[in-house]
Amino acid sequence: xxxELHGLPETPDCxxxxxxxxxxxxxxxxxxxxxxxxxxxxxxxxxxxxxxxSLPSSLCRLICLGGLYLNSCINLVGLPTDIDxxxxxxxxxxxxxxxxxxxxxxxxxxxxxxxxxxxxxxLEIFIRNSSAWKDFFNRTSPAKExxxxxxxxxxxxxxxxxxxILESFDDPSYNCLKFIxxxxxxxxxxxxxxxxxxxxxxxKGVSRLSDFGIENMNDLFICSIEECNEIETxxxxxxxxxxxxxxxxxxxxxxxxxxxSIWQGPVxxxxxxxxxxxxxxxxxxxxxxxxxxxxxxxxKLEDLRVEECDEIQEIIMESENMG
Numbered sequence: 543x544x545x546e547l548h549g550l551p552e553t554p555d556c557x558x559x560x561x562x563x564x565x566x567x568x569x570x571x572x573x574x575x576x577x578x579x580x581x582x583x584x585x586x587x588x589x590x591x592x593x594x595x596s597l598p599s600s601l602c603r604l605i606c607l608g609g610l611y612l613n614s615c616i617n618l619v620g621l622p623t624d625i626d627x628x629x630x631x632x633x634x635x636x637x638x639x640x641x642x643x644x645x646x647x648x649x650x651x652x653x654x655x656x657x658x659x660x661x662x663x664x665l666e667i668f669i670r671n672s673s674a675w676k677d678f679f680n681r682t683s684p685a686k687e688x689x690x691x692x693x694x695x696x697x698x699x700x701x702x703x704x705x706x707i708l709e710s711f712d713d714p715s716y717n718c719l720k721f722i723x724x725x726x727x728x729x730x731x732x733x734x735x736x737x738x739x740x741x742x743x744x745x746k747g748v749s750r751l752s753d754f755g756i757e758n759m760n761d762l763f764i765c766s767i768e769e770c771n772e773i774e775t776x777x778x779x780x781x782x783x784x785x786x787x788x789x790x791x792x793x794x795x796x797x798x799x800x801x802x803s804i805w806q807g808p809v810x811x812x813x814x815x816x817x818x819x820x821x822x823x824x825x826x827x828x829x830x831x832x833x834x835x836x837x838x839x840x841x842k843l844e845d846l847r848v849e850e851c852d853e854i855q856e857i858i859m860e861s862e863n864m865g
Contacts, residue, residue, distance in 0.1 A: 555580045565611070566591040576600050590614055602627045669697045672724040695733065698722030698743070716763065721745060727754050739764040744771075751776045756786045766794040775803045777813075785812030796823040803828070809835035821847045830856040 547567040552574045556562075559581055564570065571593040578584070578600040585606050590613035599622050608630050612618060625631075669675050675697045692715055716738040721730065726747040734740065735758040748754070749772055751765070756777075765787075767773065776795070777786055795801065804820075817840055822828065828851045832840070837858050848854065 550574055550577055552576060553579055556584075557582060559584055561586040561588075563588045564592060565589060568593050571595060571617070573598050578604055582606065585609065587611070593617055597621055599624070601625065604628060605630070607631055669695070671698055672721070672729065675724075676729045692717060693733075693736075694718040694720075696720040696722075697724060730754060731758055734758040736761065738762065739766075741766040741768075742770050743768045746770075746772055748772060749774050750778050752778050752782075752786070756782060756784070759787055760789065762787060762790050764792045764794075765790060767796070767798055768794075769797045771799045773798050774800050775806045776801075777805050779805060779807030779809055782808070782810065785810045785815075787814050787817075788812050789816055790814060791816055792819040792821075793817060794819075794821040795825060796821070798825050799827065801825045801828050804831060805833060805836050809833065809839065811839070814839050816842050818842050819845045819847075821845075822851055823847070823849045825851045827853060829853050830859045832857060833859045 547564065547570045550570070550573055553576045557580055560583055562581070562584060563586075565588045568591065573594060575598045577598055581604060583606055584604050586609040587604070587607060588609075588611040590611045592615055594615055595617045597618075602622050602624050605628065607628050610628075610631060675695075695718070697719075698721065717736055718739040718741075719730070719733055719737045720741040720743070722743040722745075724730070724742075724745050731754065734754055738761055740759075740762055742751075748770070751759075751767065751773070767776075776793075779786070814836065820831075820843065822831070831846075831848070831854065
């Protein structure tokens with residue numbers, strides 16, 4: 543690892559090798575066709591951060607391989623077509639640089655391949671942009687019930703540290719979706735219903751978090767919204783006949799310049815009853831935080847942080863807003 547490798551031997555005799563670490567060799571752009579031929583015992587192969595553009599067919603001879611790491615292989619355009627032969631490939635529980643497990647992903651712009659989703663225990667994908675994300679779902683077409691594995695999806699990020707922005711995201715069993723520079727809702731809904739930690743950064747085409755459908759947010763524990771300058775309120779309760787965000791524990795809102803309110807319209811009993819932390823930073827149009835209807839639901843609230851929200855006139859509105 544980190545050895546500035548430019549090349550590898552053609553057919554090394556490594557019959558007893560169990561772990562091969564080649565990560566962060568950015569100048570390594572090709573692996574010889576027969577390189578893996580004599581590595582029948584290999585269990586862990588780490589290639590993350592290399593410059594490889596493809597993987598040789600001899601990879602499929604690694605019948606003992608259980609962990610394959612391809613994080614940040616931004617030039618990689620595909621995997622061998624017969625990779626299904628690697629029946630033990632179920633991911634590794636060894637943490638990578640971001641502290642999460644990775645497995646079975648290849649990506650480059652709009653080219654994405656998900657390998658053997660039925661075997662994945664934890665899937666971590668870093669995708670460059672929203673068009674690549676749409677292409678990924680057009681190719682795999684997963685239904686909500688198919689997402690039985692733990693996942694961390696980050697769209698628009700190149701860094702393995704992106705999940706650190708969700709400060710309270712400390713449980714690796716949570717499903718996390720982080721979206722930057724996206725637009726609209728359709729390409730998010732399939733995953734959101736299974737998501738526990740949801741982050742939006744610089745998102746366009748929505749004026750409320752509830753535009754994503756309250757029925758898709760029943761399992762949210764953590765929500766972070768940053769620099770989404772079309773969002774004017776978090777939840778619009780008009781027409782809603784049930785409790786909303788009843789499992790949400792942490793809500794972080796930062797640099798949302800048009801935000802005027804946290805909630806508009808009726809508040810149904812059970813909404814936000816588990817909220818512990820509310821953070822509001824640099825929301826210059828926000829004039830009040832809680833209606834009476836909301837404050838009656840917040841028996842678990844422990845931490846309210848408000849910074850640089852200069853137009854705030856009331857913490858609790860006098861008008862009643864209970865549904």
